Amino acid sequence: MVKGLYTAYTGMLVEQNRMDILSNNLANAATNGFKKEGSTATAFKDQLALKIKDISENNVAKKLGSVNLGAKVGETYTDWSQGNYKVTDNESDVALDGNGFFAISYTDKSGNTSVKYTRDGAFTVNKDGYLVTKDGDYVLNENGALNNNGSAASYIKLNPNEKYTIDEQGNIFQNGSAVAQLGVADVSDYNYLQEFGENMYDLKNGGQVIKSNATVNQGSLEASNVNVVSEMVDMITISRAYESNQKAIQTIDGTLDKAVNSVGKV
């Protein structure tokens, strides 16, 4: 009886976590390069239920079968499908078509520099001519992206007073000559990419950077790939599943109430 209370409670927790992830998807419905996330639920391990101390069975333990005590979060996953393009005609906006990421040199508050990966190509050229993200983190060139090198040698430096064009391979041209190559890297196993926030992904130990075959499109941005309709439908199922788990708890509570307060009444 009390077992069921906790089983329904784990169900509520799982739905709550799904709701948290879904609300993050909807909050980022307008974030450039955002990839939809989701979570799966897995059942707890089946437990063997035994009947013990039954006098009618001469106190011999008897197997009743397996019982499952609820669910927990299995994994969170990212849907890496392509988002649609938004044409901005801004020369510092780039979007990737295909599998790949821009590499960003990210320096945290304590001064540690690491390479992060992003699909958000809303860059800008700062006054010194470096190609940077809107937060001022440096965008890396081909060498920096493929060799995980976030040092100053991998930054992309342009002449800030000249127009530039970027071709499909990521080569940046100024005045007709190639000045740098925008780094685009892919990873061999997307399971090693962990969300970092700020539109960036972290590559965990064991993940491998490989050459990407994505093409670079200047003058457009990749919109978020969140599908509003499916998120709204998911929201309905989540709130109803939550509600039914709540009803299960209330029903068990009702039976307990009977057992406690009504049994033994004349």
Add this chain to the structure above:
Amino acid sequence: MIRSLWTGASGMIAQQTNVDTISNNLANVNTVGYKAENAEFKSLLYQTMQEKTTSANGANKPIAAQVGLGTRLASTTSDFTQGTLTANSSNSAFGIQGDGFFTVKGSDGKTYYTRNGNFSWSNGTTGTTLCTQDGNNVLDSNGNAIVLPAGTSSDNVTLNSDTGVIGYTDKAGAYHSMNQSIGLAQFANPSGLEKMANSLYGATTASGTALNEYTNTNLTKSVVKQKYLEASNVELSEEMVNLIVAQRAYEMNSKVITTSDDMLSQANQLKR
């Protein structure tokens, strides 16, 4: 649960800023020299929900299960693309084709920059001076005010669009150069300019210092056209689509909050 409430709220705040930006663009659709702005967003930090995760076939995954905490405004970026040059009957209307900015002396004595070339002549203490509609002096390439010699009518002022040199024709029809060029400045990073009221921009450390187009030979010189004004570069259809997206996104985030609230209330009803 509280997580999703705050996540929904962060989405609503972000979309509100988005609508604010779009409505400012729409309000300035007829402002001379206005540059459209765009709000851009980034995801907030992620929180680890569960360290150990398993994929569908039960294998351990290298990463933890994480949940994002919403969104934030990353930047509002001005789009400095060229606006359409529209013909104007005023002799003191100027439109810039290129990346330059007019230089203007503000009332506080500092130099400001603008794309709005809707100037007029006013009678200042030193003579007939070229100024903005707010009475701030327009500067020449050396940072001086542009003052007409006494007895010259402002109707006869001409500007050579190739060189930027200002001159006038006298009563007899002869041309006299004033040996002054209308001031034009460029910036290494125009997105870093600080936006001010009255279509003015201020230089910041992010934009870099103003580069004089006449003295910096490596700049592509812009062309100033007299009797033309640069229209706002706001694209109405694009803004309307953005407005629809922003409003619906706002709505969806409010649904997240009501649903989370419903779930909280159900949790609350557990104990009778």
